[in-house]
Amino acid sequence: MAADLPKTMRGQFLEAFKQPYTLRSVPLPQFSHPDDILIKVDAASYCHTDYVLAEGQMPGFPRSFPHIGCHEFAGTVVSRSDRPSPEATRFDPGTRVGVTGRAFHACRECFECQGSKDPIAQDDKGYSVYCTRAENNGISKDGGFAEYAVVDARQLAPIPDALSAVETAPLMCAGITIYAALKRCQMKPGDRIAIMGAGGGLGHLGLQYATKMGYKVLGVDAADGPLELAKSLNTGARIADARSEQAADIVQQLGGEDGKSDLGEKGVDAVIILPESQTAFDYGLTLLKTHGRCVVVSFPEKGFHISSRDVVFRDISIIGSLVGSNRVLREMLNFTAEHGIKAVAKTFPLSDLNGLVEEYHKGGGGKLVVDMSL
Known part of the structure; x- marks a missing residue:
């Protein structure tokens, strides 16, 4: 490592489950692999x-x-290992990069790394976000709630000049996740999509991406703060309050707008499920046309109950979506910069991470970000 780096760094640590974070100083993390940066x-x-x-x-x-913790962060390259891999040499010190948490030290050898059949997760041979042998920043290994972090060069994406680090960090999980989910919907401009949880961290980005992709967008939420946030974006999307608007009524209204008389033709072509609520899941499936596609992003501890009647009699496809490949990550960042898409974010200093968590529990929607310059 560079000789002028500090010997220690501050980090926010989880000491046990269900406990506040603890801020303390520790030695800088060390390299263990040629891909390390x-x-x-x-x-x-x-x-x-x-x-x-x-x-x-x-x-x-x-x-x-x-x-x-933290698996969605952004920073500046400061050093590489003494014998860097070809992937690591692509990032010179001073390069601004976004970091997704997944696939730290992907193995290069497993079925996924040798060539996944999933086009959304497909990367160059030797790396996959679905590598089962890989670590994950912020989950299985340390992440971004610290002043420095060791990351895998293959996880990284250069930050476009138009985006700041604070704007980029939420895109490294929320942004790539909703962008990849939209791609999995396999729609064309003019098709209809519904986003359940439209005012949340992923949902409000999804409203912006989907409208810029040329889709007709319905955003659904069930809390005052997220609904206000979704409406404030002025994307042109229709925003529905699930507490007062029934899914079946919306289906009829959309059918009228589209000039459709057959019930199977009314509704949306695809729905993305972001909340962990069974109610939200059922609402989303009700919105779908026959042959529609339901993309599930959330993973509640007890799972979802799926109606076999929807799957069999309405030919509804239900698929999961985790994140996109590094290729899709870079595509998303460039799309974000080109179309001026922004995460609505509130910032906190590293020292007030527990205050950020308190704000999270208020459920106001958008994203909460630690800004290291504060």
Whole structure:
């Protein structure tokens, strides 16, 4: 590592489940692999998965305490290992990069790394976000709630000049996840899509991406703050309050707008499920036309109940979506910069991560980000 780097860094640590974070100083992390790159973290975004992990709802993770969370962050390259891999040499010191948490030290050898059949997750041979042998920043290994982090060069994407670190960090999980989910819907401009949880961290980005992709967009939520946020974006999407508008009524209204008389033709072509609520899942499936596609992003602890009648008699396809490949990540960043898409975010200093968590529990929607410059 560079000789002028500090010997220690500050980080926010989980010491146990269901406990506040603890801020303390520790030695800088060390390299262990030719793909390793040390970055100075500039911004780190809080994800619902950070909450799930801290509550002990991800069996087996973290593997030990103390633990540094955050799997969506952005920073500046400061050094590489003494014998860097070809992938690591692509990132010179001073390069601004976004970091997705998945596939740290992907094995290069497994079925996925040798060539996944999934076009959304497909990367160059030797790397896959679905590698089962890989670690994950912020989940199985330390992440971005610290001043420095060691990352895998193959995880990284250069940040476009138009985006700041604070704007980029939420895109490293929320952005790539909703962007990849939209691609899995396999729609064409003019098709209709519904986003359940439209005012949340993923949902409000999804409203912006979907409208810029040329889709007719219906955003659905069931809380005042997220609904207000979704409406404030002025994307042109229709925003529905699930507490007062029935899915079946919306289906009839959309059918009228589209000039359709057959019930099977009325509704949306695809729906993305972001909340962990069975009610939201059922609402979303009701919105679908016959032969529609339901893309599930959330993973509630007890799962979802799926109606076999929807699957069999209406030919509804239900698929999952995790994240996209590094190729799709870069595509998403360029799309974001080109179309001026922004995460609605509230920032906090690293020292007030627990205050950020308190804000998260208020359920106001949007994203919450640690800005290391504060």
